[in-house]
Amino acid sequence: MESNLIDEELYNFLNKKFPKCANDLKEGIELLENVVQSTIDTIEDKSGEIIKKERDFSKADEYRKKESILNMISVKLQDIMDNLNIETEPDEILTIEEKEIPNYNDYLVDSNIQHTLYEDFTHKRPITFELNGEKHDVRDWKDMLLQTCNIVSEIDKELIMSFPKNERLNGKKVTYFAYKEEDIVRAPRKIKNLDLYVSINHSANSIRNIIINILREYKISVSAFKIYLRADYSELH
Numbered sequence: 001m002e003s004n005l006i007d008e009e010l011y012n013f014l015n016k017k018f019p020k021c022a023n024d025l026k027e028g029i030e031l032l033e034n035v036v037q038s039t040i041d042t043i044e045d046k047s048g049e050i051i052k053k054e055r056d057f058s059k060a061d062e063y064r065k066k067e068s069i070l071n072m073i074s075v076k077l078q079d080i081m082d083n084l085n086i087e088t089e090p091d092e093i094l095t096i097e098e099k100e101i102p103n104y105n106d107y108l109v110d111s112n113i114q115h116t117l118y119e120d121f122t123h124k125r126p127i128t129f130e131l132n133g134e135k136h137d138v139r140d141w142k143d144m145l146l147q148t149c150n151i152v153s154e155i156d157k158e159l160i161m162s163f164p165k166n167e168r169l170n171g172k173k174v175t176y177f178a179y180k181e182e183d184i185v186r187a188p189r190k191i192k193n194l195d196l197y198v199s200i201n202h203s204a205n206s207i208r209n210i211i212i213n214i215l216r217e218y219k220i221s222v223s224a225f226k227i228y229l230r231a232d233y234s235e236l237h
Contacts, residue, residue: 011083026084027205033077034212040070107231115227117212121204127230141207142200150192152218
């Protein structure tokens with residue numbers, strides 16, 4: 001991936017003239033970067049297994065060279081994300097469906113259908129999510145993010161308490177996790193039983209990406225997280 005794939009002029013053009021498109025690009029690239037990181041983790045696990053079981057250091061070294069290439073791709077993707085706008089109007093993104101829906105019942109969907117975290121959730125509203133086989137009802141995407149944080153905090157409190165110091169969980173232009181409520185600009189919410197706050201006012205796809213990052217830190221398979229939808233308002237846009 002060329003280092004000058006996107007120059008400063010293009011970043012400025014997208015951020016100033018098309019901020020919504022810039023944010024959509026960021027969300028899509030963030031999802032891709034998550035998949036790249038998951039691939040790196042899988043290859044790393046396999047290379048460790050090769051050394052442990054086969055004692056084939058040459059083969060394991062070849063695997064790690066591929067990891068290094070993928071890591072360079074990941075770094076470039078992160079650089080692109082850092083230069084793109086991040087949800088200039090989060091409140092509008094989250095409430096647009098509620099403002100424009102003529103008849104709520106017309107857009108209800110089958111709430112028994114499972115959806116994965118690798119889908120596009122623009123203009124969609126959740127009703128339930130499932131983690132490791134246990135279902136949890138939610139009001140909206142913000143509630144899903146907060147509940148997810150509460151659940152994983154019970155698995156390992158020390159790990160989630162390290163999130164404010166984790167670059168992968170906090171971007172250069174926005175704080176997702178903080179020890180102080182005032183350090184979060186966008187709708188800080190306290191995580192249950194912890195002196196820790198999470199920013200929840202983000203678009204559906206950004207919340208999807210944050211949850212993926214949380215699962216990766218906890219080494220929980222993304223496939224263990226299922227989403228069930230209440231409604232799909234895509235036809236209105």
